[in-house]
Amino acid sequence: MRLPWSRRDRPRRAPPPVEPLTASALTWLLAALALAVAPQATELSVWLSVLFAALVGWRGFIVFRNRALPPRWLLLLVATLAGAGVMIDHRTLFGRDAGVALLTAMTACKLLESRGLRDGVVLVFLGYLLVMSNLLYSQDIPLVTYLLAVILVMLTAQVLIHRQHAGLTALAPLRLTGRMVLLAIPVMLILFVLFPRIPGPLWGLPKDAYKGRTGLSEQMAPGSVSELIRSDAVAFRVRFADAVPPSNQRYWRGPVLWHFDGRRWTRPEEPPVKTPIPFTPEGAAVDYAVVLEPSNRNWLFALDLPARLPPRAGMTPSFQLLRDQPVNEVYRYEMRSYPAYRTAEPTAMERSRGLQLPPRANPRARALVAEWRQRDPQPEALVRSALTLFREQPFYYTLNPPELGGEIVDDFLFRTRRGFCEHYASAFVFLMRAGGVPARVVLGYQGGEMNALGGYLMVRQSDAHAWAEVWLEGRGWVRVDPTGAVAPNRVQQGLYAALSDSRLLPFLARHGGDSEWLRQLALGWDILNNSWNEWVLAYGPERQKEFLSGLGFGPADWTGMTVAMLIALGGFGVLYAGWRWRSRLARDPVARAWQRFCARLARRGLARGAAEGPLDFAGRVAAGRPELAAGVWEIARLYAALRYGPVAPPEQVRQLRQLTRRFRA
Amino acid sequence: MVATLEDRLDQAVQQVGTTILGKERAIRLAVSCLLARGHLLIEDLPGMGKTTLAHALACCLGLQYQRIQFTSDLLPADILGAAVYERQRETFVFHPGPIFAQLILADEINRATPKTQSALLEAMEEGQVTIEGETRKLPEPFFVIATQNPAYQIGTFPLPESQLDRFLMRIELGYPDAQAERLLLEGEDRRDVLARLPVCLTPEQLREAQARVAGVHAAPPLLDYVQGLLAFSRQSSLFRGGLSPRAGLALLRAARAWALLHRRGHVLPEDVQAVLPAVVGHRLYPGEEHLEQTSADLVGRLRAAVTLPA
Known part of the structure; x- marks a missing residue:
């Protein structure tokens, strides 16, 4: 017989068909899910954030007030509406943004129909997916640290779901979780170091995964570079093997623009070749390693002129480095450049491209060049004349140039006379071409700031620059920076020193001043980010091979790595099992x-x-x-x-x- | 051959078993409780043999027996006794109450008012009563079997948690199984059986047995195990509040008595587990999320959750 054992007993109910989730397990689960979605709250549409918060709150209310779950038809309605909302927002259900939005909405709906253990397990795994989806937006240190904490909470919820009747209270489940995570760390490290890396992402990410990245554009029009200056995001970081070249030699070469349509400069299709373009170095080489931030472009930046090719990259005849795939991960490559050089004769095509001009445009500029040529037809003399013009006439270097109208080169040279680097480069190349000297525009970055504490150079988007190259008989392509003629400080000390209206610059690009200590703190933080980039995010196939051969493994291929990984994992497993066994096996x-x-x-x-x-x-x-x-x-x-x-x-x-x-x- | 103490105890258990059929485990728990100098609470429906058990124990162990039927108008003096004026001797003479006996059956203890209940419970705790400034020792051994009807009833005063703790064990007798019930129905009147019960133990021998309980060895691994049980009861959300140190002592004392009754000079984990439901069942209360669990379920969980040291 069974007797009620005390008067506080309720009558026993028939056992429910599913084992229900306990309140504590559900509380942890709700917290973990909310934390997993929190970083995306700004990315998601407002209605979705509100819906998610409301559904989580509702589920919490149901738990604590012991209410019934909503009826199925209501749930179906909410889910359908949420799906339709995502569809309206993104016009699709696929891709990064729509996918994450849909996952978020459906997880919230799932919450409202979960009563049993099984549902709890499903929710936990949905939660892990939500955690990972954050990495599609950012992989920086604060977010990753935060996500680790979220994983800890999620794991605790999982422990409570699976062992909900073990009666774990207070910190006991967290302690268990902590132990599991500690045990997982060696496994994680082994997998990270030894799992054979493949170039590029492991699986195809949706196309919209890389949108919204700032960086150089592949064409140049008035205002296109100065727009970029407003971002203090780091474009890449460079560690030099020896002395750091002076600022006026640090021209980081990007796309080379040949074609001018009267307003914008564009880049023709230049197929890269798999060997470095030959040139004659004059002087010592500079060796360095670049850690490039994702840009969604194939461009790799290198100092003038690059003499080596990173793996999986090619070089265009105009010395631009191109990777076979767009850079959507942090990518590290090692380079060698010669700051002093002499290039070979241009081909017939280069010559004709280097002289291309829209017919009959900018008559005043053409007239000016014709006048110069009458005085001295030598190309060198034309270059000098143009630079003298910029230097001696009242030209100003400014972030906020007035709008140019009509014939933009004429308008700039004879009316506004205020411009940023793209105005000067564009006008200079136009003048050279009009004078019969082959010339081209080069986009890239100039200078960069040394992080003294970290011993590396930071090149920000605000260091974006445009300059010119002219072809001179006997010397080949020669770099001429007309901006240097107007504002020598830009080239020698950086943008901050050159601008009078430096308030327009982003915070981190401003030097000195009241908040210099804050900037120094930011530089310290950047060191951490750089190590993270170099050792975690940029740990690709090349880095992995290099690291492993540095450890004395010799050249490692993927079979070798797989074997090493399995051995290491097995070894760790055996070690752990042995330790458990020893501690369990009594001495007695x-x-x-x-x-x-x-x-x-x-x-x-x-x-x-x-x-x-x-x-x-x-x-x-x-x-x-x-x-x-x-x-x-x-x-x-x-x-x-x-x-x-x-x-x-x-x-x-x-x-x-x-x-x-x-x-x- | 001279019968040893263990033999006599066995014999007592067996003799009581002839009156209460098919309840050997409950009898052994009751005897262990007595040997451990604790008091026993039997929670069961009427007619399950509580009185018979008490009576049979008293007979076999040679104890004076008193039964007190608790009612709502019972006063402390009705239990403890009172001084009554005697005209011939022109003085107050103390007339001891029914509590001055070695084995007391406090029937339906939850029917009396809290005041009367505490008079009994204090006597149980102290082993003495104080009436009109004079302290009187209660007889040795002194063993209380209280019964309580668990069914919801109007006009009862359930024992508060703190007073439940005064009982070393709480047991249920439960219905006999079919075979035992058949024997019961076939057999003679229980009163006749009771009358024929032999006395198996003298009070001195009982005192000696009680003394020997304290000497039963509890090895370090066993104490580890007991501590493990206490620790789990305190950490787990199964329970609202864990076992007190007094509960730990009670558990060990009861386990020692159980071990002695099973002819062992040392306590085994099995002994602890055997007395566990009876000793801790009324000292544990289910936690928030486990209110619908019975005490037996909870103790079962506690037992299953704590691993034995190898």
């Missing part, structure tokens, strides 16, 4: 003999329960296997007496060891 001979005996029976399917005493165990074994009864009882009685009795005479201990050794189940 009595306990050890008993463990051996129990292990032997366990192999025959007669495992001792964790809370089963020796005599209870013997009784159970004897009932199940009567032929073993005598031996089992003898051992169990002897063990019980030695273990729990007041004395353990050595001869009896010996007897127990003999008995257990001889015991055969």
Whole structure:
């Protein structure tokens, strides 16, 4: 018979068909899901953030007030509306943004129909997906740290779901989770270091995954570079092997623009070749490694002029480095450049491209050049004349140039006379071409700031620059920076020193001033980011090979790495198992003999329960296997007496060891 | 051959078993409780043999027996006794109440008012009563079996948690199984059986047995196990508040008595587990999320959750 055991007892209900989630498990789960979605709150549409918060709140209310879950039709309605909302927002259900939005909405709906253990498990895995989806937007240190914390909470929820009746309270589940995470760390490191890396992303990411990245554009029009100046995001970081070249030699070469349509400069299709374009170096080489931030472009930046090719990259005839795939991960490559050089004769096509001009445009500029040519037709003299014009006439270097109208070169040269680097480069190349000197525009970055503490150079988007190259007989392509003629400080000390209206610059690009200490702090933070980039995000196939051969593994291919990884994982597993076994295996001979005996029976399917005493165990074994009864009882009685009795005479201990050794189940 | 103390105890258990059929485990728990100098609370419906058990124990162990039927108008003096003026001797003479006996059956303790209940419970705790400034020792051994009807009833005063703690064990007798019930129906009147019960133990022998309980060895691994049980009860959300240190002592004392009754000089985990439901069942209360669980379920969980040291 069963009696109620005290008057506070409620009448027993029939056991429910599903094992329900406990309030504590659900609380942790709700917290973990909310935390996982929180970083995306700004990316998601407002209605979706509100919906998610509302549904999580509703589920919490149901738990704490012990209300019923909403009816199925209502849930179906909410889910349909949410799906339609995503569809209206993004015009698709696929891709990064729509996918994440849909995942978020459906997770929230799932919450409202989850009552049992199984639902809890599904939600936890949806939660892990939500955590990972954050990485599609950013992979910086604060976010990753935050996501690790979210994983800890999610894991705790998982522990509570799976062991909800173990009665874990307060910190006990967190402690268990912490132990699991600690154990996972070596495995994570092994997998990170040794799992064979493949170039590019492991699986195809949706096209919209890379939108919204700032960077150089592939054409140049008035205002296109100065727009970029407003971002202090780091474009790339460079570590030099030896001395750092002076600022006026740090021209980071990007796309080379040949074609001018009267307003914008564009880049023709120049197929890259798989070997470096030859030139004659004059002077010492500079060796350095670049860690490039994702740009969604194939461009790799290098100092003038690059003499080496990173893996999976090619070089255009105008010395631009191109990778075979757009850079959507942090990418590290090693380079060698020669700051002093002499290039070969241009081809006929280069010559004709280098002289292309829209017919009849900018007549005043053409007239000016014709006048210069009459004085001295030498190309060098034309260059000098143009630079003298910029230097001696009232030209100003400014971030906020007035709008140019009509014939933009004429308008700039004779009316506004205020411009940023793109105005000067554009006008200069126009003048050269009009004078019959092949010339082209080069886009890239100039200068960069040394992070003294970290010993590396930071090149920001605000260092974006445009300059010119002219072809001079006997010297090849020569770099001419007309901006340097107007504002020499720009080239020698950076943008900040050159601008009078520097308030327009982003915070981190401003030097000195009241908040210099804050900027220094930011530089310190950048060091951390740089190490993160160099060692975690840029740990691609090349870096991996280099790292492993640095450890003395020799050239490692993917089979070797897989074997090494399996061995390391196995080794760790064996180590851990051994440690567990040792700590479980008692030093005490009595306990050890008993463990051996129990292990032997366990192999025959007669495992001792964790809370089963020796005599209870013997009784159970004897009932199940009567032929073993005598031996089992003898051992169990002897063990019980030695273990729990007041004395353990050595001869009896010996007897127990003999008995257990001889015991055969 | 001279019967040893253990033999006599066995014999007592067996003799009581002839009156209460098929309840050997409950009888052994009751005897262990007595040996551990604790008091026993039997929670069961009427007619399950509580009185018979008390009576049979008293007979077999040679104890003076008193039954007190608790009612709502019972006063402390009705239990403890009172001084009454005697005209011939011209003085107050103390007339001891029914509590001055070695084995007391406090029937339906939850029917009396809290005041009367605490008079009994204090006597149980102290082993003495104080009436009109004079302290009187209660006889040795002194063993109280209280019964309580668990069904919801109007006009009862359930024992508060703190007073439940005064009972070393709480047991339920439960219905006998079919075979035992058949024997019961076939057999003679229980009163006749009771009258024929032999005395198996003298009070001195009982005192000696009680003294020997304290000497039963509890090895370090066993104490580890007991501590493990206490620790789990305190950490787990299964329970609202864990076991007190007093509960731990009670558990160990009861386990020692159980071990002695089973002819062992040392306590095994099995002994602890055997007395566990009776000793801790009324000392644990289910936690917020486990209100619908019975005490037996909870103790079962506690037992299953704590692993034995190897």
